[in-house]
Amino acid sequence: MKDQKKATRYGLATVAMWATVATAFKLSLAHLAPLQLLFYASLASCLVLGLVLFFQGRLGGLRQLTRAQWRRSFLLGALNPFLYYTILFAAYDLLPAQEAQPLNYTWAITLSLLAVPLLGQKLRKKDLLALVVSYAGVVVIATHGDVFGLRFASLSGVVLALVSTVVWALYWILGARDDRDPVVGLLANFLCSLPLTLLAVLCFSDPWPGSWEGLAGAAYVGVFEMGLAFVTWLSALRHAENAARVANLIFLSPFLSLILIHFLVGEAILPSTVAGLGLILAGLGVQRVGR
Template identity: 60%
Template sequence: MNARTKALLFGLATVAIWSTVASAFKLTLRHLDPLQLLLCACTASLTVLAAILAVRGRLGAALRVPARDMARCALLGALNPALYYMILFMAYDLLPAQEAQPLNHTWAITLTLLSVPLLGQRLRLVDAAAILVSYTGVLVISTHGNLQSMTFSDPLGVVLALGSTIIWALYWIYSTRSTLDPVTGLFLNFLFGLPIILAATLIFSELPPPSPAGMLGAAYVGVFEMGVTFALWLTAMKYAAMPDGGGTARVANLIFLSPFLSLVFIHFLVGEDILPSTLTGLGFIIAGNLLMRLGARRS
């Protein structure tokens, strides 16, 4: 297989896995509370990332990075996985998966907004239009299409879902300053984030019960949502960037398949009837993301 085919296969594998995680969140939250789910998932992810580094012969080096990089990873670990997934799992606990998943998909819009004060970037007219289109979709989804009454299905859940995008955007903005290998950086983030998650679980919840379904679901979330897909996506982008890889934009556009495939899994696995307002709102959100990407490509 040439680089183009490999990039496409790795990209499609990543998107297919990402499309299942919203269902995995919701199904596992039937057996564990958000903090218990996060504790088990983070442990599983840390194990997988350590194994990836060990196979590459980089695990020892990862534990000997300079103190300055260690300190940055500790701060980033407080954002992701600790704070980000705490807020995200609480949102999924309150909202139907078909609402939480599209709302979380607005993180790219949040990233653009935060890049203005934090990175000094300018907000272009096309960016403002993309933001307006995307947040119209947010309103459609969170009000079930009843825009006149502006009655939200679960106000706290909506706030948490949108709040998680702020944490995720902050994490990626500050991650740009890191010079570490991405897998090494993610491993250290989870290594420092795990004690925070454990402390929060002991204070606000309790250690997870011995539920086979809960443990299996948490392991799936940790291995695939937090671990393997990151390495798969990096591999896809690496092949896409090669001379015969077809370009990274071609692979990056595959990500827009994920939220729609996710609704299919949510319907058949979680048992939710997908509302017309969800499809309409998601269409607005995707259109906003595409508009922003188109504007960035032209500039």
């Protein structure tokens, strides 16, 4: 049943969760290495997604997946959560949260660029304008406003944040024709990624967390960022009479996130961050016009 009010409630719940994740990433990375955070967050996500499917009576959907669908899950799981979050957490480890978070929002622009060679789509004039405006915002944030001096606070962190958008866009392009139940498919992807994450944490990090604060942070990231936010966003779109009105709620998230970053992480929000974020969102807005 379509219910715009219910869709809006689900959408606002999703935005509230998304607004907290940059803060949760940064606080968790003060206690865990990026691969440790990924491993324990993935475990928490598998648990919460499994519980959601169990209480909805749909957990049996995992048993109905074909071998081809499990192979697809391994490929998609290698991209997300394994590769995507490995790169994203590394970027957050190098950058202030106020910089890493808005850079991650350029994934929609990256998606439109990759759709040209991978899906045969054409770039429209407004896509090119969106690209220029959004990446101008990236330069403003990355240089702390010194756009002509081009002195980057952490060039490697910026590169990692932008590379993460490529992985995320690839994940959505490859998963666009996935005909599985979305939540069942996501849980299958996460389950298939766990061996990769475990191997990585054993080879390149320490599987044992140093503190309960790190574990609590990883649990929060897994439950809300990787798990429930996906479920509530799907619910919002499913109930929406006007999907565009729900989709526009995502523009609230980055500004709410900056407030939380300031008060909980303790970062002084730079004018260049606000200006750059404004340009990134303006570019995304240009891209959405007419859709």
